[in-house]
Amino acid sequence: MHEKCGVVGISLEDRDAARPLYYSLYALQHRGQESAGIVTHDGFQQHSHVEMGLVGDAFEPGDLEQLNGPNGIGHVRYPTAGSVNACCAQPFSVSFKSGSLGLSHNGNLVNAGEIREQLADLGHAFTSDGDTEVIAHDLARNLLEEDLVRAVKRTMSRIHGSYSLTIMHDDTVLGVRDPQGNRPLCIGKLEDGYVLASESAAIDTLDGELVRDVRPGELVVLHPDGTGYDTYQLVQAETTAHCFFEHVYFARPDSVIDDELVYEVRRELGRELWEESGIESDVVMPVPDSGRAFASGYAEAANEDGSGVEFAEGLMKNRYVGRTFIMPTQDERERAVRLKLNPIKSSVEGRSVTIIDDSIVRGTTSNQLVQLLRDAGAEEVHVRIGAPQIIAPCYMGIDMASREELIAADKSVEEIRAEIEADSLSYLSIDAVSSALGNSRADLCLGCVTGEYPYDIDGETTDRDVERPVISGVGAEADD
Numbered sequence: 001m002h003e004k005c006g007v008v009g010i011s012l013e014d015r016d017a018a019r020p021l022y023y024s025l026y027a028l029q030h031r032g033q034e035s036a037g038i039v040t041h042d043g044f045q046q047h048s049h050v051e052m053g054l055v056g057d058a059f060e061p062g063d064l065e066q067l068n069g070p071n072g073i074g075h076v077r078y079p080t081a082g083s084v085n086a087c088c089a090q091p092f093s094v095s096f097k098s099g100s101l102g103l104s105h106n107g108n109l110v111n112a113g114e115i116r117e118q119l120a121d122l123g124h125a126f127t128s129d130g131d132t133e134v135i136a137h138d139l140a141r142n143l144l145e146e147d148l149v150r151a152v153k154r155t156m157s158r159i160h161g162s163y164s165l166t167i168m169h170d171d172t173v174l175g176v177r178d179p180q181g182n183r184p185l186c187i188g189k190l191e192d193g194y195v196l197a198s199e200s201a202a203i204d205t206l207d208g209e210l211v212r213d214v215r216p217g218e219l220v221v222l223h224p225d226g227t228g229y230d231t232y233q234l235v236q237a238e239t240t241a242h243c244f245f246e247h248v249y250f251a252r253p254d255s256v257i258d259d260e261l262v263y264e265v266r267r268e269l270g271r272e273l274w275e276e277s278g279i280e281s282d283v284v285m286p287v288p289d290s291g292r293a294f295a296s297g298y299a300e301a302a303n304e305d306g307s308g309v310e311f312a313e314g315l316m317k318n319r320y321v322g323r324t325f326i327m328p329t330q331d332e333r334e335r336a337v338r339l340k341l342n343p344i345k346s347s348v349e350g351r352s353v354t355i356i357d358d359s360i361v362r363g364t365t366s367n368q369l370v371q372l373l374r375d376a377g378a379e380e381v382h383v384r385i386g387a388p389q390i391i392a393p394c395y396m397g398i399d400m401a402s403r404e405e406l407i408a409a410d411k412s413v414e415e416i417r418a419e420i421e422a423d424s425l426s427y428l429s430i431d432a433v434s435s436a437l438g439n440s441r442a443d444l445c446l447g448c449v450t451g452e453y454p455y456d457i458d459g460e461t462t463d464r465d466v467e468r469p470v471i472s473g474v475g476a477e478a479d480d
């Protein structure tokens with residue numbers, strides 16, 4: 001339901017970027033399984049390979065050899081609802097009068113339609129309905145009149161919404177994070193170059209060092225010879241809109257995002273969950289893998305309070321089953337949960353059990369699990385969730401669960417408890433989330449749990465003063 005693509009960009013001193021890009025995409029595979037791609041530049045021309053499927057399937061050994069050059073960008077794409085569409089696989093690449101462009105985008109614009117129409121009126125032809133192509137065309141157009149930094153700034157003043165981008169203009173790799181920092185992006189240093197990546201785990205994979213997060217509204221330009229980078233704070237917004245769900249679910253626990261180690265945030269959320277709604281039971285079990293850090297924090301806090309509850313890995317996961325979310329129909333999703341998770345009877349039989357998961361979306365997982373645990377002999381099944389109720393869609397994304405699909409959209413916690421047939425059910429409060437993240441509510445995007453968004457979205461309310469960029473007249477000056 002939320003968009004989570006992975007983006008990366010690499011500039012090296014004296015070796016091809018293709019292989020490190022490939023490894024980075026592996027490290028970011030959890031952020032997108034629909035397609036994978038790499039675009040490199042060898043100083044003369046662009047090379048591109050973009051395929052549907054997982055990283056390991058999208059590239060054959062020979063493919064990487066064709067991707068010459070020490071500079072490049074990569075992308076993994078998250079499956080969209082409905083249209084599994086090869087046209088939208090990325091990086092998007094295009095050649096135009098002032099050079100070649102490659103773009104990898106994580107996020108979702110809320111005004112892509114308007115900009116597309118303006119550009120179409122000016123003669124731009126579009127080959128996909130994705131917003132990434134809109135950014136590419138807008139940037140290409142600005143590059144005809146301006147230098148790189150000003151062109152990016154002008155594009156940023158026109159696009160509104162969520163974006164972490166890695167861009168390649170000829171052999172220069174850039175990274176851009178939207179003014180509210182909705183999606184993550186960080187800078188890393190390698191022995192012989194620099195990397196931009198959605199998550200620091202990709203930098204670790206390359207034996208690099210995390211330098212810092214790209215700041216909201218900042219442009220980072222890597223030197224094509226791999227020796228350094230320049231940064232430009234192009235837009236300064238008063239508040240951020242970091243997606244709290246990155247910390248709750250999307251990101252790898254071993255990544256550091258906006259200065260916080262995701263694993264520690266999840267453990268802290270688990271501790272808060274115990275503080276707010278802990279319940280005595282014989283055993284606490286995570287729903288693997290996403291509930292693990294929450295459950296360990298929860299059990300730790302419980303035992304500090306003298307509860308004596310046992311922490312057990314009582315649900316075994318079949319690691320060969322893909323994420324249940326990808327299954328298109330409800331029937332398939334239910335089957336997938338059964339395929340994916342199996343209780344260990346001895347942890348469960350005759351006992352009261354608390355299971356901990358990060359979130360409930362449609363309710364399929366918890367519903368099935370409660371049933372499964374009862375069948376395995378559990379006396380009581382309590383459910384604790386490390387996030388608030390998801391009541392509204394994510395517009396910063398594309399795989400949009402609509403309001404009708406969200407179990408919490410029109411049901412109280414008690415009604416949901418009854419529907420999943422749990423003995424008790426509690427979610428985490430929004431305040432606990434903001435305190436565990438060390439961010440005020442005003443600096444987080446909480447759209448999916450409040451129904452109020454940090455962006456100006458047609459038909460929805462916003463939770464702040466949103467200044468939409470002035471987009472009348474394509475020639476509008478970017479002021480600097």
Ligand code: 5GP
Binds near residue numbers: 001326361
């Ligand atoms: P449900 O079964 O209630 O529809 O979904 C809840 C489960 O899906 C949780 O175990 C959670 O870890 C996972 N989940 C939450 N958000 C997302 C998402 O955006 N994409 C995917 N693939 N899984 C999600």
Ligand code: MG
Binds near residue numbers: 287289290291357358
């Ligand atoms: Mg899960």
